[in-house]
Amino acid sequence: MSPRRLFHAVRPGDDLLIRGAHVLDPRTDLDEPLDILIRNGRIVELSPPAPPAQPGGLPASDQIDIVDAGGKHVFPGFVDPHVHLRTPGQEYKEDLDTGTAAAAAGGYCAVVAMPNTAPTVDTAAVLGSLIERAQREARVPVGFLASITRGLGGQELTEMAELRDLGAIGFTDDGKPVVSAGMLRKALQYQRLCGGIVALHEEDPALSADGVMHEGAVSARLGLAGIPSVSESTMIARDSALALYEDARVHFQHLSAIESVQALASAKEAGARVSGEASPHHLTLTDDMVRTLDSRFKMNPPLRSEADRQALVEGLRSGVIECVATDHAPHAVHEKEVPFEQAPMGTTGLETAFAALYTELVLPGELELATVIERMTAGAGLYDLPTPTIAVGEEANLCLVDLDTTWEVGEDGYVSRSSNSCFHGRTLHGRVMLTLAAGAVVYRRPMLIREEHARSGAGAAHGEGR
């Protein structure tokens, strides 16, 4: 028997009738308005929508909560294979409660947490206590990757088999590359014993050195040390060769450069069992944003050029890049409120992922909505987790999204404990209204009535200015 690999504070399944939403699930070919009846956390009926005033359709019994979702969309819940929940050790940035609440607010029904915590998730003891905490605190199911090397030191393998037995989904030294090809090779060999994906943060530190942003015209202008694209792509090429040689299963995290997409495509052509992810920020923003010297735009890998961004979008469209991953990386205000070079790398992403992709890629016609939904859920399959599916008999893992809602990122604060969003202040289209994860309602946006009150009341009563 394989152990469980997702953990959360289990709540009883909810009963809910979601009425009249347009249901889009690319895997089941659903793309039509439907009523969704959920009982005990399971989808028990999908049927053509009944007009609210008339009888027929699904029974609207007195006991069931009805969500009138006409004009809104229901998607399978998103799965994020790459988040930093900062637990244990850096709970002032994020913890399992706030991080999974942020995930729920973003429409996610499962997330996978990285092990670069303090201490590193590199022993059964650390992983075991983390799993216990998740079972008490996590609002949506969380999976954990353990580190490949002890303390992310790159010198000694962790007890990978024991970590897998306890519930680790796989392994990564994310935040750092596995610099030594020999060390990585041993991990890939050991994967044959214990299974589990090996996920890699690819960066040659000899090339990235003290770089803080993409090397290009903007870094030349700002006098900031650059991280060349080839610091990522050369490592992807190297590790693809190792994956092929050892017939190992390898996933490349947060691709950022055109050369990296090309390296991944060639590796696949050569027959390597490799996959890749891209983040909403790399898919929608470029290094031009760094001209502001705002540390919200400092992340690793860095935002790169427009040509890189387009290559990532094309890679996602074609499927060379299988999935979207936020690399949600919370940092405290005081850590980010420093000169760019001194600020830690990373942006939050869970609460904005869908809206950013919808606004910047779907609305302008760069990607189909169905493609975005498929890629935002595909991380599950890559990590051997159940893929959220909208079908009768399935556990309810879904989100309700109002594509017509426009909002300013940060206007109501953030659900995450941290506010370092690279989309802060941006106007985005599409807002998650409701999320169900593992059968339970984990997020429900306070209804629009409140906002309308606020708008109509404020101007007349108080007037403007002083």
Add this chain to the structure above:
Amino acid sequence: MSTASRMPRHLISIDDLDRSGIEQVLDRAESFAEVSGREIKKVPALRGRTIINLFYEASTRTSSSFELAAKRLSADVVNVRSAGSSVDKGESLKDTVQTLSAYDPAAIVIRSPHAGAAQLVAGWTDAAVVNAGDGKHEHPTQALLDVFTLRRRFGSLDRLKIWIVGDVTHSRVARSDILAFTRMGADVTVCGPPTLLPRQIEALGCAARPTLDRVDEADVIYVLRMQHERMHQSFVPSLREYAGRYQINDRRLRPDQLVMHPGPVNRGVELSAAVIDSEQALIGEQVKAGVAVRMAVLYELLVGSPVLAAVA
């Protein structure tokens, strides 16, 4: 002052000034240069106002000339250096700036080893902020005094050919100079070892060359300081090889070419001793221009702007 352009609130980058803004500062600097020739080198323009010089990096020329500039404008001056201050005790830049802002300074002059520091400070204080060098990003008052020096010599920078030679990658002076020189109409070429020329530096509007082969086309050669530490990082194999390829000396210098340098000079590395001491070097004039130009910057930001003057 009939065509006075609106001054920005802060001087963070040369990009804060258009050509007429630069000319306005330089015209003002001309009048202050005259003050510096008097026996009593002082005008009452900023009497009763406070200027804080916040220096997180060692500096001789810039800090002393900012201090003198403020004093010659009759401002009260406070100098805060990172060594021996609360910065040493781990206070953040934001906390330091907010503490100093409680003294209600008219301006904060900041030098920092980090790009963007001046811009951050501007967001945390009501004072006008002057960037006295932020990391490898910009050093706008150095560029203004360089333009001032050239304008005095040539009348105009239009179509002047200026080569900037040396470690461009690590030079905030080079970046501000490229922007200021090109804005004033000059043709700028940067030249240095390929390891010390940033990729895509041409995006700033200059040409880039790896050798001095065509340096005889330059009217002015602006030589950058070669920092010894670059050698240890293997940007150049040795100072000897660097000097052999890039040193400006009498062998390379035509008699009608002029030489500039932001200081401090490594004699015998980027410049030969003979060139430093020759008539062709404008290095002394640059230093002298520093005080007048910084007086002009403080004056224009705090007093001279028609917009701000109307408020005051």
